[in-house]
Amino acid sequence: YGLLIGGILVFVSAQFGKLQLVALDAIGLAPTATPFASTFASQGYDLFLQGKMEEAATAYAQAVSQEPNNINYIYEYGRTLIELDRPASAAQNRPKSDSELASALGDRAIEAAPQDVRAYTIKANALVWLDDSQSAIPIALKGYEINSNFAPLLAILARAYTDIGRYQQGLDYGAAAVDADPKSVEAHRGYAIALILVGRRDEAIKELEDAININPNLTSPYFELAGQYKGANRLEDAIAAYEKVLTLQPRNAKALLRLCETYTQVGQNEQAEGFCDDALTIDPNYADAYKARGGVRFRRRNYEDAIVDFKACQANDSTAIECYYQQGLAYYYIGGTANCDSAWDLLNQAQQKTTEPTILNIIQTGLKLVTENCVAYNNHALPTIEPTVIPPTLIGAG
Template identity: 45%
Template sequence: MAHYRKINRNRKRPFFSQRRRGLSGVPLALFAGTILGICITLLALTFFYYDEMQGAALSLLGWAPTPTLFPSQHAEQGLVLYNQGDIERALADFEQAIQQRPNDVAYLYEYGRVLIEADQYELARELGERAIVADPDDPRGYALKARSLIWSDPGSAIPVAVSGLERDANFAPLHASLAVAYTNIGRYAEGYQRGLRATQLDPLDPFAHRAFSIPLIYTGRSSEAIAALEQAVAINPNHTAAYFELAGQYRRQNYQEMAVGIYRRILELEPGNAKAYLRICQTYAEVGEFLEGSRYCETATEIDETYAPAWQYLGQLQYNRRNYESALDSLERCVALGSVAVECYYIRGLAYYFLDQCDTAWRVLQEALQLTSQPSIIAIINEGLSGIRANCPGYENVRLPTPI
């Protein structure tokens, strides 16, 4: 039988006291560091993903309300829609985002960019100003405001963009806006340099390439401008603005067939785009196909009955085909919609003349004279007035309002 040494227990000490060792210095530091790291991570996640974490927490507790998108989700969805070319729905999402976070510069900037694509420059300018107030050191507010002004007030856009560059000298959209603004005030060399710099800083920004095309166009470098616009289209094939600009350059180079192909691409993206139908109408007219062009203009007016330029050009084509009654109907619609395009007046006056409505023709042609200073158009109007004097009773001795 084995013999074991008897354990002599000191009953004044706990039985397991020898096995309960305290944490040494190094493990304790590791433990404290781990806990601190977890706390910092949770704080960071809470800061950057507060909306999402709040929703998840409420769902776990069974308190979640009817699902509602948070501002970050609206903004993310708006950006996706924008890149897909769905401008209308993108605007709706960004509007929701800034309603919930009205001073978020990122949301204001992205919303403003979409507004510009929708030709809502004034509202984009207001958002740019709000972004500058929210964070004067963020270049995005200056870039948005400058871009909203480059066509309507390029002289004012320039100092805004320069102020933005003082915050970030390498922010490509500021250089892009300066490229357009400088070109629009005749400073072509500076416009070219700024446009080139924009494409170098951000070669994946479609706006940089579109802006670079402007000084190239104005300085007669059409092939390079077309290349820049083709690059913009290649980067984002879902934005119609670059397509319109590219097709316009094709037309200037007498590549009408290529231009029509681009407009048809726009209609694939936006089947109800009245402007694209109008541009096809005009392109056919440029090659003398007035009847085919008229069909596209008619479609444009059917899509948007308030689109005055479509009524104007339809009236011009109808007049060219000597369909004076239809031309009058179209041009009267143009005027009724508030257009002050001189074509809606002087062509209408000539149509009245050929329909032997001399009194109305004389009045409308005189109205047209008040709307233009172009010598070529004034000459056409005066020719019409001379025809009335020669062929309409009672006008033989009426003095012409301007020299022939």
């Protein structure tokens, strides 16, 4: 009997953790088990298809944290980050942009699975979105050697070659991407970008409409399509595309900003300002929204508030030229000695920051107004404009 009691005590001691969980489970207090990486990845995939990119990225991040070298999870996480495309933001505790994070994932993927085309696809795609297509191409071509029929990779080559001015190669890779997988959203988008940059807008619109029909829950194609609608002066269609984004993501600040810009374009300034207000309510650090709202207020001759917006644009690390020269003009139109000083300084700063002829002409006109109408500057000579350096033509470009 003593041996029996002793045996029971040994068993209980050895199994105490499990028995404790059983007891807690019986009264509903057992801790929740951590899901498997595959569960997080499955959740991420479903969320991606639904267009819920932030939630999808969170799920894939958890999958990758459990299995950091699993190429399936790395690839899906990387392409989700690229689709999400958030900039770095100190205010939102995001020290790196999503594309920078995807680039680091690409490095890890290549190290973990050097014979998998998806590893090179993620790295090259991230580099394209980081405006480094020149570096993306050799990496993408390594992936091409592994699998020359992978549509997302072909789509990246289409974008990258187009970016560096080799348009025919871009078109060829874009068409090949669609042929390789007609149901690939990336393929249609990649081909569309190549078509856009050679002026074939109607064909590009069709490709983007096809991409949306494949998955109407992804927001990026709507932005690209709306841009083409605006270029074709189909402003109602562009507005409808941005409004569709808002039905999918009601707090999408970028869509609200684009509506602000589009309504500004058609002269509906009051409505435009309201959309910019909404964008800034969602993201108080959105420099482009401050720039746009400042522009609207400038047009409405609300110069004081326009200046506040342009200063906020600069304070949020924007280098947008509008936040300098329009701010300078706003100071000029308010008038007064101190404001003339601010106008002169800002217009001169702006002139050093651009080579765009139309903007330089506006800046020179503003400086001329200051010399004519601000007493302290009556004898000031207008600053000269440095000649534009024409870059050499790339050998083999075309």
